[in-house]
Amino acid sequence: MTNATDTATVDPITLDIIENALKNARYEMDGVVVRISLSPVIREQHDEFPMICNERGQMIVGQFGSYIPSVVEKFGGDVNEGDIFVWNDPYASKGSISHNNDWCVMLPIFHEKVLVGFSSIFGHMVDVGGTVPGSMPANARTIWEEGLRVPPVKIYSKGELNQGVLDIMLNNSRTPDMNRADLMALIAGCRTAGTRVKELCDRFGRETYMTACDMLLARTREAMRVVIRKYIPEEPVSFTDYVDDDGLGNGPFKMTLTISRRGDVAVFDWTGTDAQAEGPINFHIHEGLCKLFFGVYMIMSFDPSVLFNEGFYDLFEIVLPEGSLLNPRFPAALSNRLNTHTRFFDCQAGALGKFVPQLSMAAGYGTSPHFIFSGTDKDNKYFQLMELLFGGVPGRPKGDGFDGHAWWPLFSATPIEYIENYYPVLIERYQPIQDSGGPGLHRGGAGIEKVYRLLEKGQVSIHDDREVVPPWGINGGLHGGTSSKWVIKNGETEPSRIPSKIDNLKVNPGDRVVFKTAGSGGWGDPLERAAEIVARDVRYGLVSREQAEKSYGVILTADNEADLAATAKLREAAKKERGEPPAFDFGYTPPERQAAE
Structure with a gap:
């Protein structure tokens, strides 16, 4: 036509x-x-x-x-x-x-x-x-x-x-x-x-x-052609990140992305990504959707004024090895594919961060946490609450990452009033997790802690990730905090840890589920962050006094104001001891490096 x-x-x-x-x-x-x-x-x-x-x-x-x-x-x-x-x-x-x-x-x-x-x-x-x-x-x-x-x-x-x-x-x-x-x-x-x-x-x-x-x-x-020419390197650049596990005890799973340019065409090659998982974290992605995800990231990162549509498809070449985590063979399970999907963006940020670090961002909470509570209430009526939770959105060139925010811009949290009115649940706590945002010139967004008190007998399912492999920091920024899940039985005070991926956890009235999502990585040298802003974060409960001193080099007074003279002295000594900050802070040793060592 x-x-x-x-x-x-x-x-x-x-x-x-x-x-x-x-x-x-x-x-x-x-x-x-x-x-x-x-x-x-x-x-x-x-x-x-x-x-x-x-x-x-x-x-x-x-x-x-x-x-x-x-x-x-x-x-x-x-x-x-x-x-x-x-x-x-x-x-x-x-x-x-x-x-x-x-x-x-x-x-x-x-x-x-x-x-x-x-x-x-x-x-x-x-x-x-x-x-x-x-x-x-x-x-x-x-x-x-x-x-x-x-x-x-x-x-x-x-x-x-x-x-x-x-x-x-x-x-x-x-x-x-x-x-x-x-x-x-x-x-x-x-x-x-x-x-x-x-x-x-x-x-x-x-x-x-x-x-x-x-x-x-x-x-x-045409706008994407200009962006590709300016920000995609001709020489291949590779980056690897990991999904914790597949829910069946296998993992971590490697995702490797190599980006390069051939004329006006950007090549995104997933060769080196692990084979499809036994469990349901496989992501059966359409090649066109893969192009779309890369395109929206590049538009948002490099030129947000560009209209997001499919006009650039012929400028992208995608390699999705068959039988891999991103191109599984039928009938591979797919239901928890968002653990892989969101790592997709972390890999792209890491690869572009090697070429244009000043315009890239750190790693985020890296999944789509789900909480599902179902059962039959006192009126013998079936109920099923499903909620998506959010975590730390990464530090970026423009500023701090968002605390407890969705990867998808238009998503919003379920109002607590809605949950408590329609389901046998009380929300006892909903707050950012202190020190979960990676330290940086621009702090990574904090994860959130949500505590559900369950009022009926039933079962709980949980799906999350970034419990083992932390979200990494970039350009001197440090890694963010990991996720964790806990249950506190009615009448008990000590929590018991539960896996990040679990189904049919039996619960009774009065039991509490503590759901902590991961934070995100910081962007830039934390020793360059304004001491007054660090002090503000301490007053807000986002950063502890200990992290303010250890990671940001900020000394605080008794009323949590920045001591500028003491801070300058500490930072000067810290920079001399540390030297140049690393390009990436992973917060862990990658499996390949562990094997080599």
């Missing part, structure tokens, strides 16, 4: 209006979804990802992309007005979504019977069946254990609901009411985008709209 930009152009003002109208429509999709959904994961935490695409299935605005063409191809062009597609099988959809909990909806958009684009959203369902509540078993060895798998099917065909498909999907969930509401919310969000795109075609003309979409792709491509 010939792009519209080959024959026509759109004036800059119209292009700007269409661009911002599409951005607004994308955020309106979010608004519609969170108002209709019922589950705390989507309604409160916003674990849903919308996009608007052109007629070829390329994302123009959104957060994820690349999967539309493969779904259209599966149906051999049988795509009609009023059709709505749904699926959740990562393998059948070529990795467009990465575990069974994500239900994806796609709607073709027609204007006067002409296909002008697609809208799509996927969102995390609280439960899709499988061996454990929440459908993310920590000990799964195959995807068969992780719940219902639905290949791309039409849930609406020319406007008519396929009740059979809906019934099958809901019949295999422990939370059918929530799933139904959340699915219909995703569909409503897609329909909203369809309405807005049709309005743009009515307002400016269909050809103008479609040409504008192609111009937005071309503009992003």
Whole structure:
């Protein structure tokens, strides 16, 4: 197909209006979804990802992309007005979504019977069946254990609901009411985008709209070409980080990324990454999504003004060795793939940090911590709380990392009032963890401690990482704190430590679960951080007096104010003893180095 930009152009003002109208429509999709959904994961935490695409299935605005063409191809062009597609099988959809909990909806958009684009959203369902509540078993060895798998099917065909498909999907969930509401919310969000795109075609003309979409792709491509030329080295640069374990006692698992440039093309090569895990931390990533993740990181790091879309895809080359942690063979388990997914970004930060350290960032909390509490209450009603927790976002060139923040910018914490009103749980403590943010000129974000007092008998599942391998610091910054999990039985005072990945932990009324997430690495020399800011962090409880002196070289008065004269003297001595700060502080000895030694 010939792009519209080959024959026509759109004036800059119209292009700007269409661009911002599409951005607004994308955020309106979010608004519609969170108002209709019922589950705390989507309604409160916003674990849903919308996009608007052109007629070829390329994302123009959104957060994820690349999967539309493969779904259209599966149906051999049988795509009609009023059709709505749904699926959740990562393998059948070529990795467009990465575990069974994500239900994806796609709607073709027609204007006067002409296909002008697609809208799509996927969102995390609280439960899709499988061996454990929440459908993310920590000990799964195959995807068969992780719940219902639905290949791309039409849930609406020319406007008519396929009740059979809906019934099958809901019949295999422990939370059918929530799933139904959340699915219909995703569909409503897609329909909203369809309405807005049709309005743009009515307002400016269909050809103008479609040409504008192609111009937005071309503009992003040119901007990315400049970024690649400036920030990607021709000579290969490699970096390795680790996932703690796979939930079955295996690990740590190595992830190695090599970045290089060939002309205008950036090459991202995962050769050297460990073979697929026995447990469910494998990440079956679509090559296009892999490009998207690299692209969004580069845009956010080097030029945030660039519109995030798929225009740059041909400028990226991806190598994903088959049978590896990032390209597992069917039927590898996938449910806890976010432990690997987020390390993806740490590896990219580390590799780019070797070439442009002044613009890179440290490592973060490196996963997506989950807390799931399920059971039957005193009224014999089933309950299932699922919450995503957050940790330290890394120190960066611009400033300190965020404390207890999500990797995904639009995610938010579940309000404590919501949890306590709808579930038999009391939240006794929710606070940053002192000294968990890596010391640096710009401090790493702190992890969080959340204490759940459980009011009913039930079972708990926990998924987390960065318990063994700390988040590293960069440019002289130091590593951040690791995660830990504890249970305090009713009537006892001493906590017992539990693994970072565990299912079906039996709990009783009055038991408490203490969930501590990892912090993040610091950026830059901590001995250069303003003493007054260190003193402020001590007063806020983010840094201890001991760490202020040991890592920052700051002497405090009795009322936690900086003693500037004593601090200057201590720092001068500390710099002489230390010498030049290291480029990276890992806080551990990598396994390869241990073996060599």
